[in-house]
Amino acid sequence: MAQQSTLMGFVHRRRRGAELFLLVLALAVGIGAYAAVGIGVQGEVPPDILGYGGWLAGLVIGAHVVIRLVAPYADPVLLPVVAALNGLGLAVIHRIDLAREAVDRPHEFAQQQLIWMTLGVILFAATLILLRDHRVLQRFTYTSGLAAIVLLLLPMLPGIGRTINGARIWVHVGPFSLQPGEIAKVLLVIAFAGYLVLHRDALALAGRRVLFVDLPRGRDLGPILAMWLVSLGILVFQQDLGSSLLFFGLFLIMLYVATERPGWLFVGGLMFVAGAVLAYVLVPHVGVRFDIWLHPFDYYESGQSFQPVEAKFGMGWGGLIGRGFGNGDPNRVPYAESDFILSSIGEELGLTAVMAVLMMYGLIVERALRTSLICRDAFGKLVAVGLGSVFALQVFVVVGGVTGLIPLTGLTTPFLSYGGSSLIANWVIIALLLRISDQARRPLPTISDDTSAFSADETQIVRAVNA
Structure with missing residues (x-):
């Protein structure tokens, strides 16, 4: 029976039963899609x-079960949505494996992805079990920032850094490969949140007023200038347009949420435009990406735009309801299992499935923002906003690149695309969101209860409510 509290007229429910019911539906999506791939491609259930x-x-x-034991008040929607996305991604990757096996290019990406998912779930459980209070992470604000910078610099080291598809974002150590930027994005959210909690009062002060917008003071531009330079450094030296957009956009969103000053968005927008122009002029790789985006068919015969053009052909062929598993040809698109997995879904499952996938991502972002709204401490609010923004920005950049809305980048689609670093990091992000939501949704204790585990702000709330 769900534990309830009538404090302030609000009913607190654990909602683990609802989560279990949604998980059954999510498993039906993942396992059903796997069976549909076997029937469509091989004519029988695998x-x-x-x-x-x-x-x-x-x-x-x-x-x-881990959530039920250690985070009983956590959000009941996040895990089922993630399970559905991950299960669908495994089925689509398996479909592409079968297509390549038919043309004598066998791969076992789906099997490897299932192994990565297993490691991701293990780290998900470990995060929830070991991290009982998200506010502990605030102690590691500067440590997290330093660790993130080190991770971002690792691909630049000779010997272990690797350049793949024009971007130097990989690290190879023996048989193992890692994309450090996926881990760095989690650490940067923690570092940004801790920094902004300490300095938001100074950063919120207004300077000159221009066109009805209060611009920030010149002396407070240091942090955003530093992040702008870091993003440009990633763009110039690693030639990674996606990560550059993600990190700068993430900091700008968190800065705006912390200060509630639109002036930061104005300044950040100008800096983004300036950075984009500089990158187009000074970085040949970025210039080519922009030209391919503006005139994709001019580069089709040379092969430079083969990937995005074929993806558009496939999605156009799929139409509203798709060709069905086994009736499309998604393996024509290079890296269909990773960067362009959304085009594979659009070709064989149609626009309807693409819209459903986007809606599930929207649910993840919405639940993250809801968690931020009800969280009782400023650090947790900013971490939840930052983690939700990571998903929002990453999906926008990936989907925008695949559909031609923006220039193509090298980011992966969370939980769908093949890739161990991305999948594991995203499972850890979901664990952090669940930990914050559990803390936020827990009923406040009565004045007679032990409040030693709560912050000073929470203790004041308890006393005020029970007065």
Whole structure:
């Protein structure tokens, strides 16, 4: 029976039963899609459906049990949505594996992705079990920032850094490869949140007023200038347009939320435009990306725009409801299992499925922002906003690149695309959001209860409510 509290007329429910019901639906999506791939491509249900389905169910049910034990008041929607996305991604990657096997280019990306998902769920559980209070992370504000900078610099080191598809964002150590930027984005959210909590009063002070906008003071421009330079450095030296947009956009959003000053958006927008112009002029790789975006068919015969043009052909062929698993040809698009997995979904499942996927991402962002609204401490509010913004920006950049809305970047689609670094980092992000939501949704104790585990702000709230 759900525990309830009538404090301030609000009913606190754990909602773990609702989460379990939604997880059953999510498993139906993942396992059903896997079965549909077998029927559509091979004409029969895959023989390993029981083993695959049991493993997938064991992972998500195990995650549910961990939440029930250590974060009973956590948001009940996040885990089912993530499980549905991850299950659908595994099925689509399996479909692409079968397509390549038919043309004598066998791969086992789906099997490897299931292993990465297993590691991601293990770290998800470890994060929830070991981190019982998200406010502890505020102690590591500058440590997290330093660690993030070190991770971003690792691909530049000779010997271990690797350039793939024009971007130097990979680190290879023996048989293992890692994309440090995926871990750095989590650490940067923690560092930005801790810094802004300490300095938001100074950063919120208004300077000159221009066109009905209060601009920030010149002396307070240091942090945003530093982040702008870091983003330009990533763009110039690593030639990674996606990560550059993600990190600068993330800091700008968190800065605006912390200060509530539109002037920061104005200044940040001007800096973004200036950086884009400089990159177009000074960085040949970025200039080519912009030209391909503006005139994709001019570069089709040379092969430079083969990937985005073929993706558009495939999505156009898929139409509203898609060709169906096995009736499309998604393997024509290079890296269809990673960068362009959304075009594979659009080709075989249609615009309807793409809209459903985007709606699920919208749910993740909405639940993150809802968590931020009800969180009782400023640090947790900013971390939740930052983590939600990571998903929002990453999905916008990826989907915008695939559909031609913006120049193509190299980011992966969260939980759908093949990639161990991205998948593991995103599972940890969901664990952090669940930990913050559990803390935010817990009923406040009565004045007679022990409040030693609560912050000074929470203790004042308890005393005021019970007065």
